[in-house]
Amino acid sequence: MLKNPHTKYRPHPAVELADRQWPSRRIEQAPVWLSTDLRDGNQALFEPMNRERKLRLFQELVRLGFKEIEVGFPSASQTDFDIVRHLIDHGLIPADVTPMAITQLREELIRTTVRSMAGARRAIVHFYNAVAPAWREIVFGMDVPEIIAMVEHHIRLLRELTDAQPGTEWVLQYSPETFCMAELEVSLAVCNAAICAWDAGPGRPMIVNLPTTVEVSTANVFADQIEWMHRRLERRDHIVLSVHPHNDRGTGVACAEQALLAGAQRVEGCLFGNGERSGNLDLVTLALNLYTQGIDPGLDFSDIAAVARIAEECTALPIHPRHPYVGDLVFTAFSGSHQDAIAKGFAAQKPGAPWRVPYLPVDPQDLGRTYDSIVRVNSQSGKGGISYLLQRDHGVVLPRRMQVEFSAVVQKLADASEAELGSDALWQLFERTYLQPSAAAWSYLRHSLAETGDGQRITLVLQDAGGGLHSWTGTGNGPIEAAASALHQALGLALRIDHYEERALGHGADAQAMAIVEAALPGVAGTRFGAGRDSNIVTASVRALLSAANRLLADARAAQVRAAQPA
Numbered sequence: 169m170l171k172n173p174h175t176k177y178r179p180h181p182a183v184e185l186a187d188r189q190w191p192s193r194r195i196e197q198a199p200v201w202l203s204t205d206l207r208d209g210n211q212a213l214f215e216p217m218n219r220e221r222k223l224r225l226f227q228e229l230v231r232l233g234f235k236e237i238e239v240g241f242p243s244a245s246q247t248d249f250d251i252v253r254h255l256i257d258h259g260l261i262p263a264d265v266t267p268m269a270i271t272q273l274r275e276e277l278i279r280t281t282v283r284s285m286a287g288a289r290r291a292i293v294h295f296y297n298a299v300a301p302a303w304r305e306i307v308f309g310m311d312v313p314e315i316i317a318m319v320e321h322h323i324r325l326l327r328e329l330t331d332a333q334p335g336t337e338w339v340l341q342y343s344p345e346t347f348c349m350a351e352l353e354v355s356l357a358v359c360n361a362a363i364c365a366w367d368a369g370p371g372r373p374m375i376v377n378l379p380t381t382v383e384v385s386t387a388n389v390f391a392d393q394i395e396w397m398h399r400r401l402e403r404r405d406h407i408v409l410s411v412h413p414h415n416d417r418g419t420g421v422a423c424a425e426q427a428l429l430a431g432a433q434r435v436e437g438c439l440f441g442n443g444e445r446s447g448n449l450d451l452v453t454l455a456l457n458l459y460t461q462g463i464d465p466g467l468d469f470s471d472i473a474a475v476a477r478i479a480e481e482c483t484a485l486p487i488h489p490r491h492p493y494v495g496d497l498v499f500t501a502f503s504g505s506h507q508d509a510i511a512k513g514f515a516a517q518k519p520g521a522p523w524r525v526p527y528l529p530v531d532p533q534d535l536g537r538t539y540d541s542i543v544r545v546n547s548q549s550g551k552g553g554i555s556y557l558l559q560r561d562h563g564v565v566l567p568r569r570m571q572v573e574f575s576a577v578v579q580k581l582a583d584a585s586e587a588e589l590g591s592d593a594l595w596q597l598f599e600r601t602y603l604q605p606s607a608a609a610w611s612y613l614r615h616s617l618a619e620t621g622d623g624q625r626i627t628l629v630l631q632d633a634g635g636g637l638h639s640w641t642g643t644g645n646g647p648i649e650a651a652a653s654a655l656h657q658a659l660g661l662a663l664r665i666d667h668y669e670e671r672a673l674g675h676g677a678d679a680q681a682m683a684i685v686e687a688a689l690p691g692v693a694g695t696r697f698g699a700g701r702d703s704n705i706v707t708a709s710v711r712a713l714l715s716a717a718n719r720l721l722a723d724a725r726a727a728q729v730r731a732a733q734p735a
């Protein structure tokens with residue numbers, strides 16, 4: 169890269185528009201949408217879509233709600249010509265959908281284009297020619313009056329051809345290609361010439377479509393260019409003002425949004441931003457940006473994953489995992505504070521109330537996305553996300569201090585594995601830590617419980633790590649106290665029970681109980697949690713007590729080993 173890039177690249181000039189209005193406007197309704205997936209999107213593919221893929225994508229665009237669809241370049245490709253004819257001849261274009269076909273300003277190409285669309289109820293013929301200085305001089309070798317004459321000449325031809333077919337409502341779309349790089353006075357002169365040549369007005373509908381053929385400036389400059397044109401175009405009330413942003417600077421959506429503020433009424437783009445170079449305007453992002461401002465976009469992305477699958481299959485291009493609204497990772501939080509806030513947000517969100525879940529700009533459910541992947545756990549995760557997954561997938565509600573304890577266990581494993589821990593892996597770790605620890609000193613086999621009149625007596629049958637069986641009895645106010653007393657008398661374990669809780673896991677005949685005990689042991693710093701699961705509540709409680717006792721014993725032994733080691 170150059171140390172002095174200004175020697176090679178010059179900033180795009182600003183627009184003289186001191187009284188610009190667009191910065192203080194708001195977008196209040198959805199624009200008219202045109203999908204150019206089958207034309208600009210298609211012409212940017214390694215392998216343009218075949219007939220089958222084009223028809224499939226056309227049907228999907230109709231299903232999504234597009235009312236204007238650019239179906240191809242029928243004068244450039246026999247496949248495109250045949251598809252347009254197929255759609256019209258087989259009545260596959262719904263009554264409220266208008267096809268559009270593009271053509272250069274060359275007589276034979278225009279004749280072919282009109283032939284391809286004959287018999288349609290309504291059809292848009294899309295004329296384009298570049299107007300910026302480099303194209304005028306290098307590509308066409310024409311000055312501005314010659315460009316204007318070329319436009320007028322071919323529009324007159326189109327009038328002749330289409331006037332001869334009054335059964336179709338013909339619409340002219342004129343695009344001054346390279347508009348964003350051209351002098352505004354030149355673009356205006358060419359567009360006004362086109363408007364007059366078509367005689368736009370009642371019964372002669374026309375669209376003027378202003379592209380960022382190559383995006384070369386900040387979005388505010390494009391908005392100024394659009395407002396400048398919007399204020400000066402002739403017969404403005406009879407013209408639909410459209411924009412066709414590309415995304416070379418990564419601001420295609422911003423250009424479209426600001427152009428809508430500046431007077432544009434219609435936008436052209438592709439699903440998920442497919443298109444030449446860094447793509448066309450991403451129609452899905454723009455539509456969902458409107459949706460999240462409370463504006464109905466008129467396009468249905470309520471199963472966005474299915475739309476993505478079809479787009480990927482038809483274009484053979486993958487969608488990035490962080491692509492707005494649709495990427496695999498956009499409803500996923502790895503970091504602890506985000507997970508915590510999302511989990512709290514879901515708990516606080518009332519049905520029907522305005523959306524207020526932190527870090528999620530849209531309710532994933534509105535797009536047919538499940539919450540499955542919202543919270544994912546790696547070494548950056550905290551207790552909030554971990555407990556959210558355990559609760560959501562396994563119905564286990566951890567008390568707050570246990571969340572802290574278990575998140576340290578998870579952190580250790582995530583750090584060691586340097587990988588994400590899925591919900592299953594998390595559950596296995598929970599089981600290994602609390603429910604079935606492999607190195608437990610004592611395992612539960614069975615118990616019996618009897619009323620003593622002033623309390624309960626329990627007999628525990630436990631197995632030691634070597635497989636030996638032991639039977640101990642204790643009494644207390646309830647089964648936990650009785651079991652703790654049995655362990656105290658037999659092993660000298662003076663357990664202090666700080667907390668106990670129990671919840672049902674599942675419903676009906678298969679329901680199980682999950683008991684959680686927090687206990688302390690003299691000589692071991694802090695408390696340890698234990699968990700037990702069983703269809704019997706008392707058994708679950710005894711297992712939970714034993715789980716806490718085993719964990720305290722293991723830590724006591726580890727402390728002894730450390731103390732015995734030479735410093």
Ligand SMILES: CC(=O)SCCNC(=O)CCNC(=O)[C@H](O)C(C)(C)COP(=O)(O)OP(=O)(O)OC[C@H]1O[C@@H](n2cnc3c(N)ncnc32)[C@H](O)[C@@H]1OP(=O)(O)O
Nearest residue numbers: 208211241243244271272273274296297298307308345381
């Ligand atoms: C910005 C956009 O996306 S515009 C759409 C671009 N899409 C495509 O080009 C895809 C389909 N195109 C094609 O298949 C071919 O270009 C065709 C069939 C249309 C024309 O093919 P060819 O006749 O071989 O011409 P070629 O592809 O080389 O195009 C360049 C010629 O078109 C002329 N041309 C380019 N744009 C236009 C235009 N809008 N109107 C009139 N002539 C034009 C150029 O001046 C050049 O003419 P020259 O050969 O006399 O110098």
Ligand SMILES: CC(C)C(=O)C(=O)O
Nearest residue numbers: 296343345379381412
């Ligand atoms: C034909 C025009 C609208 C175009 O595709 C562009 O300029 O990018």
